[in-house]
Amino acid sequence: MTMDFSRDKPIYSQLVDRICGDLIKGNVQLGDKLPSVREYAIESGVNVNTVQRVYKELEAMDLTETRRGQGTFITSDEKRIIALREEMMYQLADNFLTSIEALGFSKEEMVHVLQNRG
Amino acid sequence: MLQLSDVSFRYNNKPLLESLSVELPIGQIIGLVGENGSGKSTLLKLIAGILRPTNGEITVNGMTVTRRSADQIAYLPDTDLFYEFYTAEEVFRFYESQFRDFSYDKACIIAQYLDIDKNVKLKNLSKGNRGRVKMAATLGRDVPFYLMDEPFSGLDPMVRESLIKGLIRFTDVETQTILLSTHEVHEVEPILDQILLLKSGRIYAQEDVESIRDLHNQNAVQWMKSIYNERVK
Numbered sequence A: 001m002t003m004d005f006s007r008d009k010p011i012y013s014q015l016v017d018r019i020c021g022d023l024i025k026g027n028v029q030l031g032d033k034l035p036s037v038r039e040y041a042i043e044s045g046v047n048v049n050t051v052q053r054v055y056k057e058l059e060a061m062d063l064t065e066t067r068r069g070q071g072t073f074i075t076s077d078e079k080r081i082i083a084l085r086e087e088m089m090y091q092l093a094d095n096f097l098t099s100i101e102a103l104g105f106s107k108e109e110m111v112h113v114l115q116n117r118g
Numbered sequence B: 001m002l003q004l005s006d007v008s009f010r011y012n013n014k015p016l017l018e019s020l021s022v023e024l025p026i027g028q029i030i031g032l033v034g035e036n037g038s039g040k041s042t043l044l045k046l047i048a049g050i051l052r053p054t055n056g057e058i059t060v061n062g063m064t065v066t067r068r069s070a071d072q073i074a075y076l077p078d079t080d081l082f083y084e085f086y087t088a089e090e091v092f093r094f095y096e097s098q099f100r101d102f103s104y105d106k107a108c109i110i111a112q113y114l115d116i117d118k119n120v121k122l123k124n125l126s127k128g129n130r131g132r133v134k135m136a137a138t139l140g141r142d143v144p145f146y147l148m149d150e151p152f153s154g155l156d157p158m159v160r161e162s163l164i165k166g167l168i169r170f171t172d173v174e175t176q177t178i179l180l181s182t183h184e185v186h187e188v189e190p191i192l193d194q195i196l197l198l199k200s201g202r203i204y205a206q207e208d209v210e211s212i213r214d215l216h217n218q219n220a221v222q223w224m225k226s227i228y229n230e231r232v233k
Helices: A011-025 A037-044 A048-060 A078-103 A107-117 B040-048 B067-071 B088-098 B104-113 B127-139 B157-169 B185-191 B209-216 B220-232
Strands: A064-067 A071-074 B002-011 B014-024 B029-033 B055-060 B073-076 B145-149 B177-181 B194-199 B202-208
Touching: A011 A048, A011 A078, A011 B209, A037 A048, A037 B157, A048 A064, A048 A071, A078 A107, B002 B040, B014 B040, B014 B055, B014 B202, B029 B040, B029 B185, B029 B220, B040 B073, B040 B145, B040 B177, B067 B073, B073 B127, B088 B104, B088 B127, B104 B127, B104 B157, B127 B145, B127 B157, B157 B185, B185 B220, B194 B209, B194 B220, B202 B209, B202 B220, B209 B220
Parallel strands: B029 B177, B029 B194, B073 B145, B145 B177
Antiparallel strands: A064 A071, B002 B014, B002 B055, B194 B202
């Protein structure tokens, strides 16, 4: 399936986000092999150069490792995924704080709302 | 590499393209965009060697482009130029007789991937299916440069998607370059490396798609509109 992309972010970083999401949701398991750059490009309908950049980025984040002649694999280091989950949590919180600030809500108000939503 | 140096083209003394200079590296998919009548088709024909520039020079890997450059360049025209009584099979056989780099087998694999019935005459095919046949014939060739004039126009979203995927699947980004003109900028953007924007016969911008998003915080369509608006003022 071809994916839709939002306008405000480079496509490669949207793909990185998507894979990170799959990692912390457990859709992708530790040590799993990723499709080849070409396969992934065809699958998601994006440029091969873009996918190359995605894979490079994931490797720089220590989320994947490339084994010579075998392909790219998700890290087998569980701690890295736990840390990623934490990072994403903070990132989400930051985004949330930016939006409520923009609309003039206070943190206290929002905490109250969140607690009551259950 | 494909290089245009100060290329102009006049027709009936009317300037259609004016002093274009641009370099297209190997290994990229480049979108040629611009409003109707901005000179996209003319530019592609010049690069394909079908038209000759009035001034300036176009070179492919250092050699001046002529009609003989067809052995380096596969050109997909926007019009239906094949005999309508031909079947896709016959189109492929014709291509095989004309181009040494054409692989009948590859064209058949692409035809199958795009779901074309090779034994139906073109006149009995829908516009979408004729578009697929053209794409299969073009990608059946193995050349450093593919020039495609509006390969997705007038086709439904499903056909467009299968053609876009076929493009990625059946070309090799490391050794080949695709220059395609399109109005479907939003749909094609994810497969593009860079965009060349033509306006009134001039190149108004050449930009990497990722940097359009990174630096301008816009997708390609918004970027294109903003350039058009800004220069209109």
